[in-house]
Amino acid sequence: MAKVYRSAVIDAPAEVVWAYVRDFNALPKWHPAIATSEIEGGLSSDRVGCVRRFTRRSDGGLLREQLLALSDVDRTFTYNILISPMPVANYVATMRFTPITAGNKTFAEWWAEFDVTSGPEQVTVTDIGDNVFVAGFASIGSKLAKH
Amino acid sequence: MTKVFVSAVVDAPIEQVWGKVRDFNGLPQWHPRFSRSHIEDGLPSDRIGCVRNFDIAGGGGTIRERLLTLSDLDHTFAYCILTSPLPVEGYVAALTLYPVTVGNKTLGVWTAEFRVTNGKEADVVEAVGNGTFGKAFEVLNEFFATRR
Numbered sequence: 001m002a003k004v005y006r007s008a009v010i011d012a013p014a015e016v017v018w019a020y021v022r023d024f025n026a027l028p029k030w031h032p033a034i035a036t037s038e039i040e041g042g043l044s045s046d047r048v049g050c051v052r053r054f055t056r057r058s059d060g061g062l063l064r065e066q067l068l069a070l071s072d073v074d075r076t077f078t079y080n081i082l083i084s085p086m087p088v089a090n091y092v093a094t095m096r097f098t099p100i101t102a103g104n105k106t107f108a109e110w111w112a113e114f115d116v117t118s119g120p121e122q123v124t125v126t127d128i129g130d131n132v133f134v135a136g137f138a139s140i141g142s143k144l145a146k147h
Numbered sequence: 148m149t150k151v152f153v154s155a156v157v158d159a160p161i162e163q164v165w166g167k168v169r170d171f172n173g174l175p176q177w178h179p180r181f182s183r184s185h186i187e188d189g190l191p192s193d194r195i196g197c198v199r200n201f202d203i204a205g206g207g208g209t210i211r212e213r214l215l216t217l218s219d220l221d222h223t224f225a226y227c228i229l230t231s232p233l234p235v236e237g238y239v240a241a242l243t244l245y246p247v248t249v250g251n252k253t254l255g256v257w258t259a260e261f262r263v264t265n266g267k268e269a270d271v272v273e274a275v276g277n278g279t280f281g282k283a284f285e286v287l288n289e290f291f292a293t294r295r
Contacts, residue, residue, distance in 0.1 A: 007246060099154060107254045
């Protein structure tokens with residue numbers, strides 16, 4: 001089982017960041033790698049068990065991910081991958097946002113566990129960690145800074 | 148029940164920050180609000196259940212706290228107050244460090260829950276939150292800034 005963990009400081013209050021990212025259907029709004037997204041079956045995106053169906057900007061690749069947990073108390077959500085063009089299986093990931101009281105900023109964490117199904121494990125781990133997670137943090141920070 | 152939550156980025160890698168704060172008997176060595184400390188009954192300071200006996204600097208009195216949790220895996224420790232001059236009861240606190248991988252820094256989160264026994268909740272929250280926890284993160288940043 002491979003594990004990846006990334007964390008960063010986002011220069012906006014935790015309530016602001018959480019309001020921006022808690023929508024499970026909002027990936028195209030804040031992640032530069034994602035083009036389109038919809039929630040299957042017309043469910044609301046904060047309904048645990050709902051499935052988001054979204055496409056990558058680079059190649060149109062389709063992903064389906066299911067929301068497993070969502071907490072407005074801990075500002076966290078957890079999901080797994082049902083279908084993905086990435087060489088992974090048994091993929092479960094969590095995002096969590098914690099207030100930084102000194103400076104009124106946000107500590108953002110994103111971690112995942114999964115099996116790599118082809119190719120060198122470290123390549124996929126680094127790709128997800130840097131190109132998905134850290135790229136997401138950077139994009140959230142720059143988009144909220146403009147508001 | 149009153150809750151205090153204070154968090155700050157410390158500009159040093161987590162293993163360095165953890166190495167600085169992990170010793171349950173070492174508080175006066177890095178926190179200016181406290182002086183003199185020993186572990187009662189000659190126990191080692193990483194033994195769960197040990198009691199640290201230390202002074203508030205400037206003659207503010209003695210505090211005794213029991214170590215409840217220590218984890219080198221999660222970079223956290225928790226403790227409760229046994230006796231102190233503070234107007235609190237049921238006081239349990241924890242310090243947890245998280246790695247900030249972007250920039251190789253550390254997030255410190257220090258929390259406490261307690262009941263205030265003299266009715267002056269705002270004063271106690273200020274003393275614990277900014278006076279103790281917030282001050283700790285300030286001096287840790289000053290310490291690591293001078294080492295660079």
